[in-house]
Amino acid sequence: MNRLLRYGTLISAATMALGLVLTIITGIDPGMVLSPTDLFIGLAAMNPEAVLSLGVLILIAIPLLRVISLGALFIKTQEWGFVLAVMMVLGALCLAITLGA
Amino acid sequence: MALDLLLMLIIIGMVAGMLGALLGIGGGMLIVPAMTLVLGLTMQEAVAVSLVGIVATSSGATSHYVGVGLCNVRLAMVLEGVATLGSVMAATAAVLLDQSVLAAVFGLVMVYMAIYMVRRPERLSPPATVGGGHITGGYRDPVNGCLVEYQATHIGKGAVASFIAGNMSGLLGMGGGSVKVPVMNIIMGVPMRAAVGTSNLMVGVTALAGALVYYAGELIPAGIAAGVAVGVLLGSMTGARLSGKMDPRGLRTYFSLLLVAIGIMMLLKAVGVLS
Numbered sequence: 357m358n359r360l361l362r363y364g365t366l367i368s369a370a371t372m373a374l375g376l377v378l379t380i381i382t383g384i385d386p387g388m389v390l391s392p393t394d395l396f397i398g399l400a401a402m403n404p405e406a407v408l409s410l411g412v413l414i415l416i417a418i419p420l421l422r423v424i425s426l427g428a429l430f431i432k433t434q435e436w437g438f439v440l441a442v443m444m445v446l447g448a449l450c451l452a453i454t455l456g457a
Numbered sequence: 458m459a460l461d462l463l464l465m466l467i468i469i470g471m472v473a474g475m476l477g478a479l480l481g482i483g484g485g486m487l488i489v490p491a492m493t494l495v496l497g498l499t500m501q502e503a504v505a506v507s508l509v510g511i512v513a514t515s516s517g518a519t520s521h522y523v524g525v526g527l528c529n530v531r532l533a534m535v536l537e538g539v540a541t542l543g544s545v546m547a548a549t550a551a552v553l554l555d556q557s558v559l560a561a562v563f564g565l566v567m568v569y570m571a572i573y574m575v576r577r578p579e580r581l582s583p584p585a586t587v588g589g590g591h592i593t594g595g596y597r598d599p600v601n602g603c604l605v606e607y608q609a610t611h612i613g614k615g616a617v618a619s620f621i622a623g624n625m626s627g628l629l630g631m632g633g634g635s636v637k638v639p640v641m642n643i644i645m646g647v648p649m650r651a652a653v654g655t656s657n658l659m660v661g662v663t664a665l666a667g668a669l670v671y672y673a674g675e676l677i678p679a680g681i682a683a684g685v686a687v688g689v690l691l692g693s694m695t696g697a698r699l700s701g702k703m704d705p706r707g708l709r710t711y712f713s714l715l716l717v718a719i720g721i722m723m724l725l726k727a728v729g730v731l732s
Contacts, residue, residue, distance in 0.1 A: 380460055426530055452548070452667070
């Protein structure tokens with residue numbers, strides 16, 4: 357889990373830093389908001405907005421991957437009570453996406 | 458984006474990240490006022506940026522805390538189930554409730570908790586009674602090298618507090634560590650260092666729930682969020698390393714002072730002095 361945290365954080369930081377450099381060079385609005393659909397289209401064209409959004413997306417994905425990795429650990433050690441706790445967290449996160457959309 | 462704006466975002470993020478990692482909180486109470494009062498963002502945008510910053514604080518610091526054994530992942534997951542649910546429910550309800558009333562209640566709770574922590578000493582020994590189930594943990598103290606073993610007790614009370622912390626997180630863009638740390642330490646008997654380390658993992662997951670609501674609703678200003686997040690990552694990594702060299706009692710004093718500051722800020726916001 358520690359490796360996941362470290363590498364995930366480094367990759368997101370590097371992606372966001374690249375996006376920030378590109379936004380300074382191109383002078384685009386830092387307050388822009390990209391939809392998930394626009395993100396993939398923008399990445400294909402290497403738009404600075406899309407690179408920034410990807411960095412933010414990787415960053416917020418780290419805790420999710422961390423929870424999933426803990427769930428896998430508890431399944432491996434057969435600690436079913438803690439597996440249930442992880443399932444509750446994942447269920448609440450799914451609810452968050454549904455309500456946000 | 459102008460270079461001076463980027464530098465300002467990184468500095469705000471660094472300060473929030475360092476304090477967040479040192480005190481086991483997300484840093485949202487610094488990011489939200491900075492975004493609204495300094496940069497003129499709407500409350501909704503500020504909360505979205507803050508939640509991304511809190512995830513960054515947690516990610517930057519937790520890798521350190523997990524590495525040195527100060528993060529109790531079992532305790533974190535048990536409490537986080539209800540905290541995340543509380544955050545999602547509160548974020549959904551926030552649009553229907555008066556923000557000034559919520560801010561006033563939050564401010565009063567923070568001031569009360571600060572007084573409570575100052576009046577009652579940090580729990581350094583195990584609790585006399587074990588109730589409501591328990592989870593064990595241990596770590597090697599970074600200051601004296603001694604092995605510290607503990608039982609986190611009163612899991613039910615901790616879960617209720619975590620649910621409330623999740624509510625506050627969803628409403629105000631804060632990680633909720635300002636509630637989780639004192640409850641884990643004073644009520645559950647978790648040593649301060651382990652409470653701070655465990656809280657760092659928890660606030661990231663709680664903030665993720667809110668951030669997902671905003672991301673799915675296309676409400677995160679990516680450029681501003683990224684600038685703050687990069688600063689937060691730098692600050693939180695530094696803060697986590699500094700925390701091992703500080704006395705827990707000093708850490709708690711700083712924490713209590715911070716709670717008072719948050720409380721006053723929220724009360725001023727409630728009466729309209731702060732916009």
